[in-house]
Amino acid sequence: MTRRSGKREKAISSTSDDRRKPEKSGAEAPPKAVGESGSSRKVLGLKKDNRHKKIMRNYRKMQRARRKDPYAGFRQYPTNKLADLDLIHKYIRQLKESDGFDVDVYPGLCFAAVYVPRPEFKEPCQLRTDAIEMSQLAVAQFNSDNRDSKGVPYEFQGIERVVSYSCNGEIFLITFQAREAETDDIKTFQAKVFDPPGLDEEEEREVMLVRLKEL
Known part of the structure; x- marks a missing residue:
């Protein structure tokens, strides 16, 4: 009886030791450095090729151009609500005749109504x-x-x-x-x-x- 109990205790102890090994090996593994993750590599790559700086440089260039010409780089987008045609024609006529200075009507928020009184x-x-x-x-x-x-x-x-x-x-x-x-x-x-x-x-x-x- 004593020998059987000894073998059983030995088997239990060896099994518990085996179960503890992965925990021990996982604890000893060094943590990953911050720069080694995939997302961090992408961010570093973005900074490395200066794409962000190029985008901002082009944006500032376009905004400087729009100071002189508000329609520089302008893209026409459709609008759901159309203003009265007579009002639109008057608005456009005032823009052309006064370079935008003598505009006193506004057709509403639409893609071409850049000048706002x-x-x-x-x-x-x-x-x-x-x-x-x-x-x-x-x-x-x-x-x-x-x-x-x-x-x-x-x-x-x-x-x-x-x-x-x-x-x-x-x-x-x-x-x-x-x-x-x-x-x-x-x-x-x-x-x-x-x-x-x-x-x-x-x-x-x-x-x-x-x-x-x-x-």
């Missing part, structure tokens, strides 16, 4: 404050450009109309009035100003165009 500037709001600041910046630019030709400086008076379109930031087409300092004559100006995104600290507002409005 902003009548809310007439009420106290952030847009009104920004439009005044940009107009003053444009007047200063106009005075600086015409200083050599002995042009009479102008002083900002008030805003008539604001139109805008988006381009990783926003382009504002502002029609405003300014007073000639010497004669007190009031003249109407047009200014095109780029306003960078609020989080972009590397760029400042840029006066792309300022001119006297043709009558």
Whole structure:
């Protein structure tokens, strides 16, 4: 009886030792390094061939082009809702006749209606404050450009109309009035100003165009 029990105990102990071996070998295996996983290799590969930088470089290039031409790289997408045809024709006519400055109608959100009239500037709001600041910046630019030709400086008076379109930031087409300092004559100006995104600290507002409005 004693011998049988001894064999049985030996068998049980050997079986338990065998069961513990995989646990022991698994515990001793060194953990995988972070860079050895498949997903990590893909991320490193993306950084290595600079595809992300190339995508961002092309995006910034297109956005700079859209500052001058809002339809640069433009693709027409279908829209579910069609605006009134008479309103669309009037909108297009105003765009062509005034280079986008004298647009006071809007056919609604559709693929070709890039220029948006902003009548809310007439009420106290952030847009009104920004439009005044940009107009003053444009007047200063106009005075600086015409200083050599002995042009009479102008002083900002008030805003008539604001139109805008988006381009990783926003382009504002502002029609405003300014007073000639010497004669007190009031003249109407047009200014095109780029306003960078609020989080972009590397760029400042840029006066792309300022001119006297043709009558």
